Amino acid sequence: MKLNKAKGLVAVAAVSLLLSGCSTAGNTTGGTMLDKLGKNEGTLTLLGWPGYAEDGSNDPAVDWVTPFEKQTGCQVTFKSYGTSDEALSLFKTGQYDAIAASGDATLRLIAGGYVQPLNTSLIPSYKDVYSFLKDRAWNTVDGKSYGVPHGYGANLLMYNTDVVKPAPTSWDVVFDKASAYKGKVTAYDSPIYIADAALYLMKHNPELGIKNPYALDTKQLAAATDLLKAQRANIGEYWSDYLKSIQSFETGNSVVGTTWQVIKNSMSAKSHVEAILPSEGATGWSDSWMISSTSKHVNCAYQWLNYIDTPKANAAATEYFGEAPVTQAACDYSSDKNFCASYHAGDEAYAAQIWYWTTPISKCVDGRTDVKCTDYTAWTKAWQDIKG
């Protein structure tokens, strides 16, 4: 889901990191909940993944921001980011009213007090959102909702049907049996990929006691790290740029590895690849729109959160990006009639097998209180060690 768009943004990220580093320590309150909507402020500044708020300037046919501006009088300024980590450092500057964040960033935003709890009764479209996307670990803390869903998807297993035989049903083709495809295995290049290994261990090595792939104590993280270090010997390349992944499957440089539905859908017809949800289940993402705790345009932000979950806007946004919409009603508005079926929208059994990205934090997200879990910093260091 991470269109690794512009390396130039690194410079921006670096500068903003520098600035945030110089500023005072983050506020830890988190703002108060709004109890009633007021007058729209007229402007709104949004931060999100590329393609999350299109106003027709990239493609005149793709525009769901202009209708919103006409409806509410809130003039939207949108900035896109390339990775969750970049999003975090940009949002910390306090220049943005709302952010569309993945689960690997949301808890960091909540813990840092950068976003405010939401009064969902002020967001009429929220009631139609699939119930399996509400009140989850990545958008709700202590019973308070901090985000409304934008779209969701799974990290699938893609393989080349000419090379990978028999057809795999398990992630073991990229872990224990990966040596059969040495040098042609691919994996997602981010510390959050450690969760994929943890999920595999959760199903195959129950003695480790992993209950949630995002809640790993030191011993469990070490086991996942070892598995990934063994996998490293068979990796051809890691990917974070989805165009790079498409190309390497098309040329046969990669034959098996993690993918997204949108990548599968973008592959040319003559490339013999298949993408499946393996028997262990998979990791995935569910992105949430959240409102800044210091926003001066809260009413416009609430309007946006409501608007993005209305069927027409949600269908346009998720279909453009390539992920499942968050309401059943949105399926009626998709331009491709198979859209919801191909992304398994609303398929609860399918969704139940997805472990959505959640930020690993030291307070275990699986509810354990007797141990301290490893946090994202530890995961990042482990990821560097794995890549070697």
Next chain:
Amino acid sequence: MTKNSASAGALTPSTPARRISSYLYQHGKARLRLLLAAPLFWLSLVYIAALLMLLVTAFWSVDEFTGNTKVDWKLDNIISLFTDPLYIKVTLRTIGVALAVTIVDVLLALPIAFFMSKIAGPKLRNILAISVLLPLWASYLVKAYAWRSVLSNTGVLEWLLKPLGLETPGYSLFGASLTLGYMWLPYVILPIYGGLEKVPSNLLEASSDLGAGTFTTVRRVIFPLVLPSIIAGSIFAFSLSLGDYITINIVGGANQMLGNLIYTNVGTANNLPMAAALALIPIAIMFVYLGAVKRTGALDSL
């Protein structure tokens, strides 16, 4: 217009511009200071101050809870550069790639530069000079992605090598070194070409008149004379490879270099102090390299 020409024609003009000009004419030191103010400002504030900030940040740390940079003076980051096996391994790998790229580039550049400066006629020389410079017109990213397709399993290299029973190196350290070698070649050819231009051709004739063979001439006449240029070229290739992280990402397969570690520490890990500490490694290596070069005396004749 008439007024201006009238005052310009006067014997003692007193427009402000004139007054400044005559002041500067009389005060040589002030003139020099003004001239150097802009470049010195750039060098000291933008360049050196930024580097010093970097150096200082390396001694700070990151607050685990808020993720903000914390100003406390610790040597932890610097120490881990020498104790963490990951950093040592990646540093050695980076130096290895940079050295390989430099050596290959110098070996390729020497004959090309020699041909351009001593053998080719003026017309051919111009064509060659343009061809060497031409790749610099394309964006760095475009060239890296072009090599991604060249090195792929269905790429040109595979097609060329298959009849010989070989296969493409694919996305690997070797592939990355190849791509980097291609990228920096013009920066190595140009200084060596410039150096060879300055070697009088009659020295080569004199050498052969005195009975020296080709290799003796190269070793005892040409090489010592163009050594400063070779070193100048090698500094380009070596330092540019040392800091690279984009090429290795595109064609380097799963390998990482120092640049990638710095990048992930800034972008992913949100650990600016560690990134700063890692950034000191290439700086230290370049200091050692330049120090060694200075000892050979090559810098004096640059």
